[in-house]
Amino acid sequence: MAMNDVRGIQSQGTIATVKHYAANNQEIDRSTINELIDERTLHEIYLPGYEAGVRQGHSGAVMCAKNQVNGAFSCQSPELLQNILRDAWGFDGFVMSDFNSCHNTVLCANNGMELELPVSAFFSAASLKTALAAGTVTQATIDEHVFRILRTLIRFGVFDRPQTMTPIDATGHGAVSRDIAQQAAVLLKNNASALPLDAKSLHSVAVVGPYAGAAHTGGGGSSHVLPLYTVSPVAGIQNRVGPDVTVRYAEGIGTGGPPAVPATALNPPGQPTVHGLLGEYFPNPTLSGTPQLTRVDEQVNFNFGSGEPAPELPVDNFSVRWTGTVTPPVAGDYVLGMTSDDGSRLFIDDRLVVDNWGTHTATTATATVHLDAGPHNVRIEYFDGTGGASASFGWLPPGVLNDALQAAVDAAKASDVAIVMVGDNESEGRDRPSLALSVGQDELVRAVVAANPRTIVVVKSGAPVLMPWVDQVPAILETWYPGEEDGNVVASLLFGDVNPSGKLPITFPKAGGDVPANTPAQYPGVNGVATYSEGVFVGYRHYDAHGIEPLFPFGYGLSYTSFRLRHLAVEREDGQVEVQVDVTNTGARTGAQVVQVYVGHPADTAVPEPPHQLGGVLKVTLRPGQSQHVTIRLPARAFAYWDATKPAFVVPDGTYRVFAGSSSRDLPLSASVRLRGVRA
Known part of the structure; x- marks a missing residue:
């Protein structure tokens, strides 16, 4: 690439x-x-x-x-x-x-x-x-x-030549953008052929979510560009289904966090008859030293703006710790949220439940936490760097939906099918705090699918996201950042004008702790040092070597048709290894399959190796019933490892296993090839 x-x-x-x-x-x-x-x-x-x-x-x-x-x-x-x-x-x-x-x-x-x-x-x-x-x-x-x-x-x-500005062909570039995004999209789940949708059988469609109302053209930072035009998902879907089908749009998530926890649910330490939390205000951003100010705040719901929280404190670079208890009105699952500019952390019974730490503008982080009846210890830590300053501790009690979420639920209930669009907005200059979707998006998916079991989830992310609702929805489509043609791209895939053919270039884990770099020493580092102790065991190599089951494996991707691979043959050819296999479209639709070839090293290789590593790929488009004999040539580097004693890439002498399939976890064909040791 x-x-x-x-x-x-x-x-x-x-x-x-x-x-x-x-x-x-x-x-x-x-x-x-x-x-x-x-x-x-x-x-x-x-x-x-x-x-x-x-x-x-x-x-x-x-x-x-x-x-x-x-x-x-x-x-x-x-x-x-x-x-x-x-x-x-x-x-x-x-x-x-x-x-x-x-x-x-x-x-x-x-x-x-x-x-x-x-x-x-x-x-x-x-x-x-x-x-x-x-x-x-x-x-x-x-x-x-x-x-x-x-x-x-x-x-x-x-x-x-003269350095002149040339006009941009918006139409031509848009067509290229649309084709790239269509080919990149990955169909992750499609139970009972929930997709493609049939526009002729629909009377209404609900299109909801924070990434449904506008085109998701890309992340932030140096790569961000202003497109000449955009097509929103709502517009793209409406154009595709026509005027006779009602399209209901709801964002589903408000721009702020959950409503502030009322003072009646809060008590300072050791004062059960007083409402609020004890606030300790520090004249530094690190919660260190002696508080400059101590007081009881009825709620944590402040917008200090560009001023100081009190005359005793500086305008910038201060911090606050609030402590006490929170008593829920009923036992159950609560959506707890921290909205802050800059960083905040929420601890319940000494357990970190919401981590919104970091230097950023007003940002909401939420978590669903089960609270039993009775008081729970609560600790909130907050700091302000420079610029605006705000902090809010909010909740949604069990069974209570905010107005935006209720509108999404109502739209889903009233429609034949619901399409929820969730995702992230990555940017240069910041890392995601976790792999979880932000700002109540998981709660949105759960609420919509509870209202309408015929719910399709479209994910627009730049990297893996956790999907705690994966078993509740029938279909999931990953479209990454689709660009200016977002709406047309999503509509063409959902309604079957384009058959999804993308494959995951990354692994989607089941849990955040499953990833290779899962200790502070590895990421983000300790005392300014990040130690890459995982070595070569990154990505699918890590999951395969340690027997960790991913949510969706590297190379994975479904289609609206089906394929079969047969007759694998492997031969040495002019310093390369030539892999041949027959691919057949066994379904009823034209589609593309990405044939993936992996290499397994000899058991006696001098260095630790994963079970297999990707050696080559080839994409082939086939009509229903059509077969094609394909050849993938693997260079010597595909069989080599870096020998630091040489220093050079070397191919060890021995017998290698060559696998062919449709993902790193779906490799039905294998063969062996004997290679002599050489430098690659």
């Missing part, structure tokens, strides 16, 4: 920049985090994408990352920039920094970085002259950097 992406960009005379090199894997402490990654893991897991973009794609530029790798900042690392990028991969373009990622003039200049962004601070004329005068950077080094930049610009003809 990286290779073809680079080639496509550069075919238009534009320089493609491969970034952020390397292992730019978290946003928390992204400018300082030191990632400890062993050599084998670095070369097998975190470098191949960059390598493909550079060696096969011939990218003109590389952007070095903010983070440290093994003790060296990426933009100052001789191992990354010189030994690997230039010496091993033969990169002859120029290296630019991510914003504010150069920290030392001499180290950046001598170790391979050409261009500092966003402005020249360490690479300013004054800084470089000082280094020249001190003899820590030579004129030859500076000349080489200039040469690399100019050579790349000349290679791409930048000086040979």
Whole structure:
């Protein structure tokens, strides 16, 4: 993918920049985090994408990352920039920094970085002259950097043509966007052929959820762009079903959190006749030292705005701890929520139940918690950084729906079918606090399916999400971030104009604790260090090696038709392994299947290996009853591991198992092939 992406960009005379090199894997402490990654893991897991973009794609530029790798900042690392990028991969373009990622003039200049962004601070004329005068950077080094930049610009003809703005073909680009999103969508569940829907048999459709009213065009940060047009899901579905079918829309989730817990349910510590919670206000954001102010607050429902919470406290960088008890009016499952700007945490009986910690604008986090009758200890921690400040502790008692959720339930009850659209909005600069859907989306799905069992869930996420309601709904469609054509994309898939053919490029776990990096030392790190102790056992390799059952496995994806693979044959061919298999469409609709080939290493391989690893894929489109004989060629690298003693990729001598199927957990065919040990 990286290779073809680079080639496509550069075919238009534009320089493609491969970034952020390397292992730019978290946003928390992204400018300082030191990632400890062993050599084998670095070369097998975190470098191949960059390598493909550079060696096969011939990218003109590389952007070095903010983070440290093994003790060296990426933009100052001789191992990354010189030994690997230039010496091993033969990169002859120029290296630019991510914003504010150069920290030392001499180290950046001598170790391979050409261009500092966003402005020249360490690479300013004054800084470089000082280094020249001190003899820590030579004129030859500076000349080489200039040469690399100019050579790349000349290679791409930048000086040979006028740099003019060209009009964007919105219609043509929209068609491409629609096709990409349709092919990327993954059908995760489809019990009793709940999909595709038949518009001719419907009188009404409920379209609900926070991602139903507007197109989800992408996440935030540097990748965010303003589209020339958008098609909302409501509009796309209405256009598809026509004017004779009623489409009812409800957002289902209010813009704020649950209503504030009333004072009558709250008591300060040891004061059962007083209503409210004890608030301890600190003149710092860390809840440390002696409180500057202590008082009883009837509710935790404050909007301090840009002012101070009390004259004794600063406008910014303060924190509050509220303690006491909360007594529910009835026993049952309560939706508890914290809405805050910036961070907040809610503890019930000393157990963290809502974690909304972090620097952010007003954000709601919720959890469904069973509360027995009687008082429960409650502790709320809150801090404000800079800018606005607000904090609210709210709940929805059992059987109580907020107005927005009630509107969604009413729409679902009144309709033949309900379509719930949930998801996330990932962005540069922040990490998701968990894999759970935010702001009551799980409660929305449960409420809608209880109102109408014929409920379809459309997930729009950039990564895996937890699905505690997976057994309650008949069909689930993952559409990622569909782009400007969102509404048309979703409608075409739900109503069968397009047969879903996407496969998961990631694993969806059943629980958050199932993921490979599940300790603080691994992520987000301890004392500024993230230790990649999982090694090469990431993604499906982790789940397979440890026998953990995923919710949906890597490579998985259903179709509105069915396929059968037969007659697997494996042969050595000119340093590669040629895998052949017959694919048949055994269903009643035209559809596409992605044939996946995995490799299992010999049992006596010198390093630990997962049961199998993806070696190659091929997508084939077939009419009903049609068969096709397909060939997938696996390069030597597919059988290799990184031997740090060489150092190089090596193929161990031995007998390998080759598997073919439709996901990492569905591999019905296998064969063996004997290979001699070589460097890959």
